[in-house]
Amino acid sequence: MYGQILKELRKEKGWSQDELAKQLNTSQRTISRYERELFDLSTDMIIKICNLFDITSDYLLGLKDE
Numbered sequence: 688m689y690g691q692i693l694k695e696l697r698k699e700k701g702w703s704q705d706e707l708a709k710q711l712n713t714s715q716r717t718i719s720r721y722e723r724e725l726f727d728l729s730t731d732m733i734i735k736i737c738n739l740f741d742i743t744s745d746y747l748l749g750l751k752d753e
Contacts, residue, residue, distance in 0.1 A: 688749030690724040696740045697722075711735050 697707045697718075704718040711718070711732065720726040728736070733744050745751035 689728060689747055690722045692747055692749060693718075693736065694722045696736075696742070700740075710739055 697704070700707075702710075703715075704722070705715040708715045708718045712735075713732075717726065721728060721732075728747075733747060736742075737744050737747055740747075743751065
């Protein structure tokens with residue numbers, strides 16, 4: 688669920704995976720793997736994503752509609 692949400696948030700900003708990766712200090716490959724849910728999000732990455740997009744972790748993880 689978090690992969691689809693991350694992808695939607697990224698696209699709403701008009702960012703490529705590479706642009707998002709730069710914002711989060713990671714690689715485009717890692718963003719791709721997050722969006723396909725091949726990698727689990729670390730606590731640190733959840734915090735970075737939530738701060739960047741001004742969302743809650745519950746929303747990112749699909750636990751709550753925002």
